[in-house]
Amino acid sequence: MTTETNNPGKTSYPSVNLNLNVRGLTPSATLAINELSAELIAQGRDIFKFGLGQSPFPVPRSVVEALKENAHQKDYLPVKGLRELRDAVAQYHGRKHSIQCTGDNVLVGPGSKELMFLIQLVYYGDLCIPTPSWVSYEPQAHIIGRPVRWLRTQADNNWGLMPAELEELCADDPDRPRLVILNYPHNPTGYSYGKDKLRQLAEVARRYRVVLLSDEIYGELHHAGKHTSIAEYYPEGTIISSGLSKWCGAGGWRLGTFTFPDNLHWLLDAMAAVASETFTATSAPIQFAAIKAFVGGPEIESYLSTSRRILSALGQHCAAKLRDAGLRLGTPDGGFYLFPDFGAFEYELRESGVSSSEELCTHLLDKTGVATVPGSAFGRSKDELTLRLAYVDFDGAEAMRAADALPKEAALDEAFLRRYCSRVTDGIDRLHDWLSSMRPQTSFQLESAVRIRRRA
Numbered sequence: 001m002t003t004e005t006n007n008p009g010k011t012s013y014p015s016v017n018l019n020l021n022v023r024g025l026t027p028s029a030t031l032a033i034n035e036l037s038a039e040l041i042a043q044g045r046d047i048f049k050f051g052l053g054q055s056p057f058p059v060p061r062s063v064v065e066a067l068k069e070n071a072h073q074k075d076y077l078p079v080k081g082l083r084e085l086r087d088a089v090a091q092y093h094g095r096k097h098s099i100q101c102t103g104d105n106v107l108v109g110p111g112s113k114e115l116m117f118l119i120q121l122v123y124y125g126d127l128c129i130p131t132p133s134w135v136s137y138e139p140q141a142h143i144i145g146r147p148v149r150w151l152r153t154q155a156d157n158n159w160g161l162m163p164a165e166l167e168e169l170c171a172d173d174p175d176r177p178r179l180v181i182l183n184y185p186h187n188p189t190g191y192s193y194g195k196d197k198l199r200q201l202a203e204v205a206r207r208y209r210v211v212l213l214s215d216e217i218y219g220e221l222h223h224a225g226k227h228t229s230i231a232e233y234y235p236e237g238t239i240i241s242s243g244l245s246k247w248c249g250a251g252g253w254r255l256g257t258f259t260f261p262d263n264l265h266w267l268l269d270a271m272a273a274v275a276s277e278t279f280t281a282t283s284a285p286i287q288f289a290a291i292k293a294f295v296g297g298p299e300i301e302s303y304l305s306t307s308r309r310i311l312s313a314l315g316q317h318c319a320a321k322l323r324d325a326g327l328r329l330g331t332p333d334g335g336f337y338l339f340p341d342f343g344a345f346e347y348e349l350r351e352s353g354v355s356s357s358e359e360l361c362t363h364l365l366d367k368t369g370v371a372t373v374p375g376s377a378f379g380r381s382k383d384e385l386t387l388r389l390a391y392v393d394f395d396g397a398e399a400m401r402a403a404d405a406l407p408k409e410a411a412l413d414e415a416f417l418r419r420y421c422s423r424v425t426d427g428i429d430r431l432h433d434w435l436s437s438m439r440p441q442t443s444f445q446l447e448s449a450v451r452i453r454r455r456a
C-alpha cells in the first residue's frame, strides 16, 4: 500500500509503509547468486553454477507422466492437502523411517520453505539453529520478529551439532519454549548424523521438551542410502520436513510436507488456519503427481540409487581435490554441498584485498568463474573465510543414463566424472589451479603466511 507524502508545492513521492522487520532485507543469497550467474552467462562469461542448490537430475519419468495425466485437475484442494497424498506421505515415513502415523499427521504446502515460515509464525518459541545453517531459517525468523539463538558447532566435528551444545543452550533457561531445527544431510556441509549421535540429541531434546523440526529434505540423498530420522528416537516431539525438491528433482514444482506427531496436532491446525488465509492450497496437479513419488516403487528406488551413486562419487572427488589444494573440509555423507574453509590462504587472500566470505565469493567469481554462496549467509561470522559450493552443474539425465549402462557394482571413476560431470570437475580444477597459483612464492611471503596461520 502507498501513501502520498504531505509536501505541498514539491513533487510528491509515494512512500511505502514497510514493516520494520522487512526494511533492509535483500533477496535470499541462494536465489541472488543464481540470478547473478544467469546474468553473467547472458553477458558471455563462462560461469560454473555452484551457487543455487538445485537437483541436477530430472523428475522420474512416472512422476512426470502422473503430472501430465493430472493437468486437468483444476479445483481448489483441501488446505491441509489432498487426502491420498497425505496418506502416501504417512506411509512413506512408515516404510522408510518406521514412523507410526496416518495422513492426519501430514500437512502439504507449496514447498517446505513456506511451511517453515508458517511454523515460525504460529509457534511462540525461540528459533534455535546450529551455525552454519541453510540461508533462509534466520531471515524467516527475522521477518516474523522471532528471537534467534545460534547453536555453536565445530569444524572438527564436521560442523555437526553436538548434544553438549544443545544441552548448554537449553539448560540456560530449561522451561523456555524452543523450536530447534536439525537438518541432515546438511545444507551447507553435506554432513549427516549417525544413529548414536541422533539418539543422544533426541535425549536432550526430550529432557527440555523442545519442538524439533527435522529438515530431512536431503534424506533420500544420503550417499550410502542410510538416512535415519531422529523421529525414530524422539517421536513425540519431532516434526519431519520433506518434499519433492531435492530427491525427486522437482524444486520448481514447489511441494513440501511436514509430518507431525499426534501431540503437536494443534500446531498443524494452526498452520493450516494461516495457510487457508494465505496460499489456500498447494497446486492441484502437482499434488496428484506427488502421490506417485511418495508411493514409490522399483523405478523410484532405482532412480534414487543412481542419484546417490553419482553424487557420492562426485562429492568425494571434489572434496579430495579441494583438500589437495589446501582447503579444509570434510567428505560429504549426503546431498550435494561442500563447505570449504579457506583459512589456510588468509594471508594470500588479504594481500588481494579479501577479508570476508562475501569478498571471497566475489573474488572467486571474478578470478575463476566459480559461483558460490558466502559462509556469512549461513550464519558464520563475516570474516571467516568459508563458502558453500553446490556440485550440481551437470546434465543429470545424461549422467544417469551413462551410470545405468554400467554394471551396478562398477565404481564411477574419475574418467566417468570428467566425461559426464565435466562442468563440476572443470570448475573444481579451476579452483585448484587458482589456489595453487596463490601459494607463497617468496620466503618473505612464506614467513608472513606462517605467522598468520599460527595466530589463526
Ligand code: GLU
Pocket (backbone or CB within 6 Å): 028, 030, 031, 051, 052, 053, 054, 113, 134, 135, 136, 187
Ligand atoms: N535450498 C536450495 C539452496 O540452499 C535452493 C532453494 C532455496 O534456497 O530457496 O540453495
